[in-house]
Amino acid sequence: MGKLDLLEINFTNNQEVFYGGQLVQGHVTVQLNAEIKMRRLEEKGDDHVLQPGNYSYPFSFQLPNQLPSSYESSVGRVRYTVTAVIDRPWKFDHKCKRTITFIDAVDLNLEPTAAQGVTQQGEKTMCCLCCKSGPIRAVLKLDRLGYVPGENIRIHGEINNHSRRKMTSSFAELRMTVDYHTPSKTRTQKNSVSKICKGPIQAGGDDIWNGDALGVPPLPPSNLRGCKIIDIKYTVTLNVDPAGPAFDLVVPIKIIIGTIPLRSVAQQYGVPGPMPSSIYLSDHPNIPVKLIMPEVSMSLPPVEYVNVSPSNMSNNQDIPPPAYVESYFGKVDVHDDDDNEHTRGNMEYAPVYAYYNWNEHNTNTFLNVAPKK
Structure with missing residues (x-):
């Protein structure tokens, strides 16, 4: 010493x-x-x-x-x-x-799109040997785009499996994408930070997401304002995973993670004055x-x-x-x-x-x- x-x-x-x-x-x-x-x-x-x-x-x-x-x-x-x-x-x-x-x-009350709801949909056609089968369709709906850590993102959606193949599962996921910029190139890092899953969907079957809760863990706010070489983005995706060799159907919606919540959300929970x-x-x-x-x-x-x-x-x-x-x-x-x-x-x-x-x-x-x- x-x-x-x-x-x-x-x-x-x-x-x-x-x-x-x-x-x-x-x-x-x-x-x-x-x-x-x-x-x-x-x-x-x-x-x-x-x-x-x-x-x-x-x-x-x-x-x-x-x-x-x-x-x-x-x-x-x-x-x-x-x-x-x-x-x-x-x-x-x-x-x-x-x-x-x-x-x-990052005050979500000052973000023009934070309180807006968004619906996104996607479709994918499966092949079975030499024949095409019907498509898989998925719709993802969020009632707002702005969230703070600790909140739940309510997942609303529908999956229609018109193919002749079983879907192993469907899942909703919160993804964090970080771009690191240098004068000559950009490096991208992706992380899954929250995920909820559902079971299989049989051929010809449907599945409904009815407000299932996807948690937001403690994370830095979107964009990392003030830093010119690091950019952070968050995306909620609804994914359908087919059985066998095939890529997932992914329906994405970009969201905003802030540090100050929407007043309208706080009022829903009876937050004091x-x-x-x-x-x-x-x-x-x-x-x-x-x-x-x-x-x-x-x-x-x-x-x-x-x-x-x-x-x-x-x-x-x-x-x-x-x-x-x-x-x-x-x-x-x-x-x-x-x-x-x-x-x-x-x-x-x-x-x-x-x-x-x-x-x-x-x-x-x-x-x-x-x-x-």
């Missing part, structure tokens, strides 16, 4: 989830068991000597209004890190870092501190409920604040190339996203449990 017993970053009220324009504030704690020569914490300057003891250095800075949401994957990422460095002359530096989550407040103004943070004077801004680079486990303080996530005071739940894709290792054995802090991190469960609420809070994978 040497002369340094503790180098730690702590945030006020243990808050680690932030929105545009908010203050990030807290203190850096240093505990020494012997004197140590060092430069300033924030920038190089004259040499200083700290005697043994405990030291606390407060910090506060304001985030810009427009930043992309935190996002982690094996291909690319948007990561926000607060770092404290003890810069020592002619010796290795001591460093501690904490990764925080930034959420871009305006929330108390105490959920908004008061102003504090700014104290300069080193901030590592979003790092975007081109380069999955159970999710857990995360308890954080409420924040001024929106101006929609008639909509209660969400819970925050670890990303569906779980934790990642946040070691960077310039980290070494002297870097302190929790190196396992998962972004957390706004999460609603309309079925469990009272007049003040929402208690949410992430969908099981």
